[in-house]
Amino acid sequence: MNHPDFIQLPMTLKDKLISDFKDAELRLNGEAQTPLHRTRQQALRSFEELGFPTIRHEEWKYSNVSTLAKQAFDFGQATDFGQAEVAQLSIPKLDGNILYFVNGVYRADLSKVVSNPSTLKISSFADAARTNPGLIEKHFAKYANFEDNAFTALNTAFTHDGVVIEVPDNQVVAEATVLRFVNDARTANAASQPRNLIVAGKNAQIKVAESFRTVGDFAGFTNVVTEIVLHENANVEYYKVQNESNSSYHIGTTQVCQHDKSHFYSATVTLNGGFVRNNLNIVLDGQHCEAFMYGLYFPNGKQHVDNHTLVDHAKPNSYSNEVYKGILKDKSTGVFNGKIFVRQDAQKTNAYQTCRNVVLSDEASMNTKPQLEIYADDVKCSHGTTTGKLDDEALFYMRSRGIPKDQAMTLLTLAFCDDVVSQIKIDAIREYLRELIQEKLAE
Numbered sequence: 001m002n003h004p005d006f007i008q009l010p011m012t013l014k015d016k017l018i019s020d021f022k023d024a025e026l027r028l029n030g031e032a033q034t035p036l037h038r039t040r041q042q043a044l045r046s047f048e049e050l051g052f053p054t055i056r057h058e059e060w061k062y063s064n065v066s067t068l069a070k071q072a073f074d075f076g077q078a079t080d081f082g083q084a085e086v087a088q089l090s091i092p093k094l095d096g097n098i099l100y101f102v103n104g105v106y107r108a109d110l111s112k113v114v115s116n117p118s119t120l121k122i123s124s125f126a127d128a129a130r131t132n133p134g135l136i137e138k139h140f141a142k143y144a145n146f147e148d149n150a151f152t153a154l155n156t157a158f159t160h161d162g163v164v165i166e167v168p169d170n171q172v173v174a175e176a177t178v179l180r181f182v183n184d185a186r187t188a189n190a191a192s193q194p195r196n197l198i199v200a201g202k203n204a205q206i207k208v209a210e211s212f213r214t215v216g217d218f219a220g221f222t223n224v225v226t227e228i229v230l231h232e233n234a235n236v237e238y239y240k241v242q243n244e245s246n247s248s249y250h251i252g253t254t255q256v257c258q259h260d261k262s263h264f265y266s267a268t269v270t271l272n273g274g275f276v277r278n279n280l281n282i283v284l285d286g287q288h289c290e291a292f293m294y295g296l297y298f299p300n301g302k303q304h305v306d307n308h309t310l311v312d313h314a315k316p317n318s319y320s321n322e323v324y325k326g327i328l329k330d331k332s333t334g335v336f337n338g339k340i341f342v343r344q345d346a347q348k349t350n351a352y353q354t355c356r357n358v359v360l361s362d363e364a365s366m367n368t369k370p371q372l373e374i375y376a377d378d379v380k381c382s383h384g385t386t387t388g389k390l391d392d393e394a395l396f397y398m399r400s401r402g403i404p405k406d407q408a409m410t411l412l413t414l415a416f417c418d419d420v421v422s423q424i425k426i427d428a429i430r431e432y433l434r435e436l437i438q439e440k441l442a443e
């Protein structure tokens with residue numbers, strides 16, 4: 001197939017990746033015949049045909065990846081990242097299941113799992129592919145489409161490590177599960193492609209957080225795909241926190257499939273990252289489902305943050321609500337593209353979307369594109385977006401009470417952020433984010 005919206009010329013990174021795939025394939029032996037690897041091969045063919053997207057592609061109109069595509073990265077490079085570095089990245093008072101992945105590789109020596117195995121089945125993707133191939137075959141790449149998304153295709157082709165989380169029917173996981181992905185770019189450009197699968201059984205409940213960091217002055221590239229499946233009456237809380245470097249590139253896709261009466265609750269917070277693209281796609285493929293999405297992005301300098309969301313109401317009698325907020329400083333740029341689909345059979349759908357942005361600099365810019373496509377007639381749907389300065393009336397009121405201008409602006413900004421941060425129900429992460437936001441406001 002020919003895609004004029006994608007780069008077809010040879011690229012350093014693209015050529016290296018294709019070559020790496022073929023070299024690795026020669027060492028697979030029997031694994032080359034597994035359904036998992038056949039899916040990898042299909043995904044690589046898609047990546048070869050698509051190439052990296054350009055700004056001529058509508059979905060990437062405001063997010064140019066040409067600089068990324070021309071760089072050289074070492075995938076899965078060796079690192080001496082250890083307990084000393086973990087201590088520097090630790091989140092105060094954070095308990096639960098904490099798993100570390102360094103340069104895309106699971107590090108059991110840095111991780112801990114405290115939940116009862118009968119309540120929570122958790123393993124690295126590499127281990128699950130060997131010990132539970134049936135689960136992998138049933139769910140892997142069945143939700144995140146790699147045929148028309150180059151980065152999802154790339155991740156699928158190179159799937160090796162990440163995490164597989166399975167919550168059996170009727171089990172409630174009391175402890176939070178925190179996945180900490182670190183690119184160690186202290187000695188060279190570092191890249192990783194984690195692949196995560198989360199399956200919540202009937203009536204199951206779990207809280208999962210993904211945290212992304214890049215350490216060091218070299219460039220980091222993370223291309224992550226997380227597939228989440230909620231069976232009947234399941235409840236999943238999902239949080240994504242990004243606090244990376246100015247030299248980092250992050251492409252992330254979270255693909256969610258909900259069945260009857262399931263409840264999905266998410267918050268995505270981006271505090272730092274040179275180039276960030278978050279795709280959050282939710283299919284409400286059942287009746288009486290609920291999906292809540294909160295987002296906060298806070299770029300400064302020349303950082304670029306792009307949030308693309310898709311809520312697909314495929315069945316009737318479901319509800320979704322989306323609130324994204326952005327604060328932009330200096331010469332940063334932001335993008336929000338939110339789509340709501342209501343299918344013809346999805347009567348009695350309620351779907352709402354709001355995006356609000358505060359621009360603190362004349363040189364910062366924000367691009368927004370809310371979209372509604374409704375093919376049912378008995379629905380309640382709305383969307384709206386605003387971009388502007390801080391509330392002048394509130395600022396005047398605070399200054400009239402003797403509060404200095406800088407302090408008043410900080411308080412208003414904190415309140416604006418807290419509408420999203422307060423939605424995070426893992427206490428230690430919520431309080432940690434509040435501290436980081438205050439530090440960033442003081443810069």
